[in-house]
Amino acid sequence: MSATTVTLEIDERKPTVEIKPRTGWFDFDLKELWQYRELLYFLTWKDVIIRYKQTAIGAAWAVLQPLMTMLIFTMVFRKFAGVPSDGLPYPIFAFTALLPWQFFAQAISRSSISLVGNRDMISKVYFPRLIIPVSSTLSPIIDFCIAFVILIGMMVWYGLAPTWGILALPIFLLLAMQTALAICFFLAALNVKYRDVGHAIPFLVQFWMYASPVAYSVSLVPEPWRFWYSLNPMVGVIEGFRWALLGKASPDFSAMAVSAVVVSVLFFAGLIYFRRMERTFADVI
Amino acid sequence: MSDIVIRGEQLSKLYKIGVAQDYTTLRDQMSQAWRGMFRRSTAEDQEKGEFWALKDVSFEIKYGQAMGLIGRNGAGKSTLLKLLSRITEPTSGHAAIYGRVASLLEVGTGFHGELTGRENIYLNGAILGMTRAEITRKFDEIVAFSGVEEFIETPIKRYSSGMKVRLAFSVAAHLEPEILIIDEVLAVGDVIFQQKCLGKMEEVAHAGRTVIFVSHNMGAIRNLCTDALWLKDGHLEMSSEVGLVVDAYIKSIDLVRTQHDTDMDKRVGTGEARTKQVQLFSSDNEPCYTFAMGDDVVVEFEVEFFKAVPFAAFSLDIRQKNTGINIVHNSSLEDDNYQIVNPKPGKYRFRSQVKNLLLYPDLYTISICTWNRTSIIDFYEDTLDFSMVQSGLTNRDLSNHKRGIVYTHSKWSELS
Numbered sequence: 001m002s003a004t005t006v007t008l009e010i011d012e013r014k015p016t017v018e019i020k021p022r023t024g025w026f027d028f029d030l031k032e033l034w035q036y037r038e039l040l041y042f043l044t045w046k047d048v049i050i051r052y053k054q055t056a057i058g059a060a061w062a063v064l065q066p067l068m069t070m071l072i073f074t075m076v077f078r079k080f081a082g083v084p085s086d087g088l089p090y091p092i093f094a095f096t097a098l099l100p101w102q103f104f105a106q107a108i109s110r111s112s113i114s115l116v117g118n119r120d121m122i123s124k125v126y127f128p129r130l131i132i133p134v135s136s137t138l139s140p141i142i143d144f145c146i147a148f149v150i151l152i153g154m155m156v157w158y159g160l161a162p163t164w165g166i167l168a169l170p171i172f173l174l175l176a177m178q179t180a181l182a183i184c185f186f187l188a189a190l191n192v193k194y195r196d197v198g199h200a201i202p203f204l205v206q207f208w209m210y211a212s213p214v215a216y217s218v219s220l221v222p223e224p225w226r227f228w229y230s231l232n233p234m235v236g237v238i239e240g241f242r243w244a245l246l247g248k249a250s251p252d253f254s255a256m257a258v259s260a261v262v263v264s265v266l267f268f269a270g271l272i273y274f275r276r277m278e279r280t281f282a283d284v285i
Numbered sequence: 286m287s288d289i290v291i292r293g294e295q296l297s298k299l300y301k302i303g304v305a306q307d308y309t310t311l312r313d314q315m316s317q318a319w320r321g322m323f324r325r326s327t328a329e330d331q332e333k334g335e336f337w338a339l340k341d342v343s344f345e346i347k348y349g350q351a352m353g354l355i356g357r358n359g360a361g362k363s364t365l366l367k368l369l370s371r372i373t374e375p376t377s378g379h380a381a382i383y384g385r386v387a388s389l390l391e392v393g394t395g396f397h398g399e400l401t402g403r404e405n406i407y408l409n410g411a412i413l414g415m416t417r418a419e420i421t422r423k424f425d426e427i428v429a430f431s432g433v434e435e436f437i438e439t440p441i442k443r444y445s446s447g448m449k450v451r452l453a454f455s456v457a458a459h460l461e462p463e464i465l466i467i468d469e470v471l472a473v474g475d476v477i478f479q480q481k482c483l484g485k486m487e488e489v490a491h492a493g494r495t496v497i498f499v500s501h502n503m504g505a506i507r508n509l510c511t512d513a514l515w516l517k518d519g520h521l522e523m524s525s526e527v528g529l530v531v532d533a534y535i536k537s538i539d540l541v542r543t544q545h546d547t548d549m550d551k552r553v554g555t556g557e558a559r560t561k562q563v564q565l566f567s568s569d570n571e572p573c574y575t576f577a578m579g580d581d582v583v584v585e586f587e588v589e590f591f592k593a594v595p596f597a598a599f600s601l602d603i604r605q606k607n608t609g610i611n612i613v614h615n616s617s618l619e620d621d622n623y624q625i626v627n628p629k630p631g632k633y634r635f636r637s638q639v640k641n642l643l644l645y646p647d648l649y650t651i652s653i654c655t656w657n658r659t660s661i662i663d664f665y666e667d668t669l670d671f672s673m674v675q676s677g678l679t680n681r682d683l684s685n686h687k688r689g690i691v692y693t694h695s696k697w698s699e700l701s
Contacts, residue, residue: 017382020379118395280373283300
């Protein structure tokens with residue numbers, strides 16, 4: 001009798017937090033993510049500043065890396081192999097592609113190992129775990145912005161004016177980011193359990209770079225392969241950058257749309273996978 | 286309205302040992318799957334490597350309670366804290382929490398050596414769930430509490446470990462949750478700082494907020510908590526008012542010790558005799574493990590001699606459990622002119638009365654040494670624990686202020 005009264009009394013209140021085994025396969029607490037937005041900001045900010053602490057030249061690395069790669073590419077692909085660059089000066093042709101590419105490569109390399117790198121936080125504090133890989137994906141944007149200044153300088157040097165397509169630049173960048181996130185949700189969660197991921201990442205990045213028109217032009221890809229090739233979202237992103245900034249022929253928008261759909265599916269599948277794995281992160285990491 | 290803040294219902298957590306202890310590689314997993322294809326898995330396989338860190342634990346914590354969580358290592362205390370802090374999910378069961386929780390399972394989580402003190406305060410604050418505005422508002426207070434003002438713009442990798450802990454605790458101490466969950470963070474830092482932390486926690490507990498506190502320090506549990514949960518091998522052994530639970534727990538430790546004392550190989554001494562079955566009694570001969578300041582402590586112990594020795598004497602040490610500091614050393618021969626001459630092989634019982642033990646409330650251990658003129662025969666270290674509680678000797682609130690270990694009567698007067 002009295003027990004019933006107690007239960008009724010309790011049930012009137014809504015608990016702030018309910019702790020129980022999760023059973024659903026798609027349960028995103030967007031409100032909670034929003035509550036933790038400042039943590040996302042702080043973690044991204046930390047990633048950015050510790051990256052260049054105690055280095056002699058600091059953020060100049062953000063410029064030096066794409067510049068050196070551009071020089072090597074110009075040497076090997078242009079001078080030795082004679083790769084065409086669609087009538088554009090090869091250095092800027094390569095540099096324009098290197099910006100989104102390096103952003104993408106950094107994002108997946110950093111975020112795939114991000115959970116393991118922050119294991120002390122995961123095993124000691126609660127927060128939405130998604131914040132960690134997302135912040136590692138956001139932090140290379142700073143490098144991107146720094147290198148972008150150099151790109152503007154190069155455009156002035158070569159006398160190239162951007163087209164109206166430049167307004168679409170954020171969309172291409174977002175697509176690159178979404179692709180990176182889709183990949184890293186899988187890899188970061190997988191890396192918690194299987195450290196093999198850490199070894200596979202450099203391969204994946206290298207392989208993916210050759211499958212994207214960073215050092216060469218899409219026109220070198222045989223026509224019958226072109227559509228399948230364009231399903232790689234980074235093809236659309238890189239071609240989009242060249243189109244928007246250098247006035248090159250527009251990318252294959254229909255293939256881009258297809259790959260955007262594929263990426264979105266992957267992205268949500270990755271989210272679901274991540275949320276499933278998340279339950280055991282603290283136990284396994 | 287109900288005043289329950291946390292209600293746990295049959296919380297259970299199953300760990301698979303192989304997975305929890307180390308990460309697996311994909312190859313292991315694949316080879317296991319390969320083997321699995323040719324062999325039917327048996328029930329035995331499934332049971333092996335699994336254990337319930339927590340099994341059907343139900344409890345209620347009310348508003349304003351300070352709940353101590355006690356139990357031996359591996360009893361499930363940390364697992365329960367992790368469940369309540371949402372770090373990991375229960376395998377089954379359910380808990381409802383009413384109010385904002387802050388949990389401190391570690392101080393300085395997420396601290397980064399390359400960042401300055403200032404930067405780490407913001408980062409750590411955000412990790413613990415504070416907003417930026419909140420941190421900015423409390424920033425000066427946090428820095429002042431930590432006492433590292435001068436170095437606030439220095440990367441913390443240049444800090445001493447003590448400074449790091451102080452900074453970290455200061456951030457944590459300025460959280461304003463309705464429910465505070467604290468693991469044994471006090472195990473770090475120097476004694477003065479530990480006292481500062483205890484003081485801060487007491488402030489929280491007395492401010493009517495709810496505290497859950499895990500510690501092996503029974504003195505601290507007794508002083509800080511109003512109630513206690515005792516976990517044993519993953520299930521709830523007892524839940525009640527703090528004094529009752531702590532006493533019962535201490536008694537149980539004692540039982541376990543007696544059972545274990547057959548393992549004598551590791552003891553110091555020639556081994557010609559071994560001490561067994563140490564028991565404590567109050568001055569009126571009741572078995573007792575909690576003494577008020579100023580009480581007599583009666584120690585009875587059994588010594589089995591395996592060889593005839595010409596002579597044996599004893600000594601008794603009392604150590605503070607947390608620090609291991611030896612506070613009392615009594616010698617039967619030198620203090621009381623007592624020895625046993627020509628004991629034959631066999632069992633003997635001895636009694637020692639420690640008069641007017643004036644130690645501050647805390648947990649202490651007793652060691653007993655049997656010796657002859659030239660060497661130690663048997664040194665039975667930390668045989669059992671007992672605790673001291675406050676008596677009417679002083680009006681000082683000893684639960685809060687724990688400077689010193691030994692109390693002495695004092696007289697004060699003004700000189701003309």
